[in-house]
Amino acid sequence: MTAPVLPPTPENGRPRPKGEALAVLKVLAHDGADSTPVLLTSREVGDRIGVSQQAADRYLLALERKGLITRSLAQRRQRLQLTPTAMEVLRAEYHTYRRIFEGPARLSFTGKVASGLGEGRYYLSQPGYVVQFTERLGYSPYPGTLNVRLTGEALRKAPLIGHWSGIRIDGFQASGRTFGGATCFAARMNGRSCHLIHPDRTHYKDVVEFIASDCLREKLHLKDGDTVTLDLEES
Amino acid sequence: MTAPVLPPTPENGRPRPKGEALAVLKVLAHDGADSTPVLLTSREVGDRIGVSQQAADRYLLALERKGLITRSLAQRRQRLQLTPTAMEVLRAEYHTYRRIFEGPARLSFTGKVASGLGEGRYYLSQPGYVVQFTERLGYSPYPGTLNVRLTGEALRKAPLIGHWSGIRIDGFQASGRTFGGATCFAARMNGRSCHLIHPDRTHYKDVVEFIASDCLREKLHLKDGDTVTLDLEES
DNA sequence: ATTACTAATCGCCGAGTAA
DNA sequence: TTTACTCGGCGATTAGTAA
Numbered sequence: 001m002t003a004p005v006l007p008p009t010p011e012n013g014r015p016r017p018k019g020e021a022l023a024v025l026k027v028l029a030h031d032g033a034d035s036t037p038v039l040l041t042s043r044e045v046g047d048r049i050g051v052s053q054q055a056a057d058r059y060l061l062a063l064e065r066k067g068l069i070t071r072s073l074a075q076r077r078q079r080l081q082l083t084p085t086a087m088e089v090l091r092a093e094y095h096t097y098r099r100i101f102e103g104p105a106r107l108s109f110t111g112k113v114a115s116g117l118g119e120g121r122y123y124l125s126q127p128g129y130v131v132q133f134t135e136r137l138g139y140s141p142y143p144g145t146l147n148v149r150l151t152g153e154a155l156r157k158a159p160l161i162g163h164w165s166g167i168r169i170d171g172f173q174a175s176g177r178t179f180g181g182a183t184c185f186a187a188r189m190n191g192r193s194c195h196l197i198h199p200d201r202t203h204y205k206d207v208v209e210f211i212a213s214d215c216l217r218e219k220l221h222l223k224d225g226d227t228v229t230l231d232l233e234e235s
Numbered sequence: 236m237t238a239p240v241l242p243p244t245p246e247n248g249r250p251r252p253k254g255e256a257l258a259v260l261k262v263l264a265h266d267g268a269d270s271t272p273v274l275l276t277s278r279e280v281g282d283r284i285g286v287s288q289q290a291a292d293r294y295l296l297a298l299e300r301k302g303l304i305t306r307s308l309a310q311r312r313q314r315l316q317l318t319p320t321a322m323e324v325l326r327a328e329y330h331t332y333r334r335i336f337e338g339p340a341r342l343s344f345t346g347k348v349a350s351g352l353g354e355g356r357y358y359l360s361q362p363g364y365v366v367q368f369t370e371r372l373g374y375s376p377y378p379g380t381l382n383v384r385l386t387g388e389a390l391r392k393a394p395l396i397g398h399w400s401g402i403r404i405d406g407f408q409a410s411g412r413t414f415g416g417a418t419c420f421a422a423r424m425n426g427r428s429c430h431l432i433h434p435d436r437t438h439y440k441d442v443v444e445f446i447a448s449d450c451l452r453e454k455l456h457l458k459d460g461d462t463v464t465l466d467l468e469e470s
Numbered sequence: 471a472t473t474a475c476t477a478a479t480c481g482c483c484g485a486g487t488a489a
Numbered sequence: 490t491t492t493a494c495t496c497g498g499c500g501a502t503t504a505g506t507a508a
Contacts, residue, residue: 018255019253019254019257020254020482022254026332026335029335030334030335034335042491042493043491051483051484052484052485053484053493054483054484054485054493054494055482055483055484057492058482058483058493061493073491073492074491075491077491078491078492090332090336091336093328094329094332094333094335094336096261097261097325097328097329097332097333098329098332098333100261100265100269100325100329101325101326101329255501276471276472276473277472277473277474278472286503287502287503287504288472288473288474288503289474289502289503289504290501290502290503292474293474293501293502295473296473296474308472308473309472310471310472311471311472312472313472313473
């Protein structure tokens with residue numbers, strides 16, 4: 001387990017700003033504050049979302065503290081800009097609504113088979129994981145992950161998966177150390193069923209890992225550098 | 236001004252249920268409670284949105300009172316179902332997020348020229364309206380609306396416009412009576428610039444009205460029953 | 471087990487106001 | 490003007506329970 005992809009969404013739990021604060025983000029996003037700063041007074045923001053100037057100001061302060069917006073106070077109006085984190089929060093919301101009206105999301109992209117660090121075998125063999133895989137994925141995975149390196153368009157598409165609802169694998173303690181959680185997503189690699197596995201803590205941005213009941217590398221006759229097609233559908 | 240289209244959204248202001256209640260609607264929608272009832276306990280709902288069983292219960296009670304959900308209490312679990320009104324609320328949210336990430340919405344549909352009741356001339360001649368049209372649309376409209384009757388697919392698409400941000404025309408009092416407000420949306424009819432005008436209070440569901448600086452019927456050589464193509468883009 | 475009431479607490483909102 | 494603090498009040502939340 002090395003790989004990644006997925007989202008800036010902090011912890012794969014929920015970092016959701018509640019109600020009214022979200023309304024502020026929506027207003028700023030509507031005005032295009034994701035790309036360029038927007039000039040607004042706290043009163044204007046308050047009017048837009050139906051609260052007082054004081055409340056709006058508190059929201060802005062809180063959002064700044066949480067790293068969701070950046071502010072530079074000009075004398076007359078403050079320059080407000082959304083951070084990438086805020087855009088992720090909004091995108092997560094967008095995704096839940098999109099799912100309601102458009103149905104489960106689908107995603108297809110290609111990547112190249114890459115060598116992992118060999119850690120996959122160690123992690124996937126941990127009983128604490130195996131029992132969960134067996135119960136929640138329906139199989140005991142081959143002890144090794146197949147890593148796929150993404151480029152170009154796939155690099156932009158794959159992070160969207162982070163907002164999907166996936167199959168949760170919980171972290172646990174064993175042998176005096178901590179094993180982190182992960183989220184799995186049903187996938188097909190060159191048509192063969194497998195799961196994309198996304199560890200909660202991950203640093204890489206261009207590699208995604210896959211597991212399956214059998215050794216994908218053998219069954220699909222893959223070697224490093226081969227291009228594979230991945231198809232995913234939200235659960 | 237006779238026609239309509241547009242949304243069940245009660246008053247064209249905002250009937251927005253605040254924060255936490257919306258979260259409940261999202262949970263229910265995610266579980267498909269728009270088409271068939273879903274079985275959930277108040278505790279489950281509370282867990283899903285991160286509040287206590289008591290709070291969740293109060294939200295459910297409030298939502299039922301507001302006509303956003305229907306409940307039938309079984310002994311073990313309550314059957315919850317979203318009303319069409321609730322789906323409109325959710326769709327409005329969806330639209331604001333969609334606009335953020337996908338840009339202004341576009342819509343094209345066709346309809347047939349229809350005769351109005353001739354009221355358009357009277358309303359559009361009211362100085363209270365004319366001054367607003369001139370200021371906000373940039374022209375003084377020809378005193379008469381062109382009505383277009385929608386059928387089939389257009390009937391499903393047009394109501395989505397109700398969620399768009401449009402050009403507001405406020406209501407006013409004059410001659411001892413009340414003139415209602417409306418919202419205008421830039422449009423093209425067979426390529427010619429005009430505005431779709433949607434009165435706040437409107438009963439018809441299959442007729443939409445258009446205004447323009449000149450007489451559309453004359454300029455486009457239209458007669459009743461002719462098919463016209465409408466193209467709209469959100470402001 | 472549920473739903474949902476009551477009571478006590480908590481936290482948020484907006485008024486007033488300083489800078 | 491603005492931002493943003495303090496404070497009083499009230500609405501919302503949760504714990505405890507009844508049904």
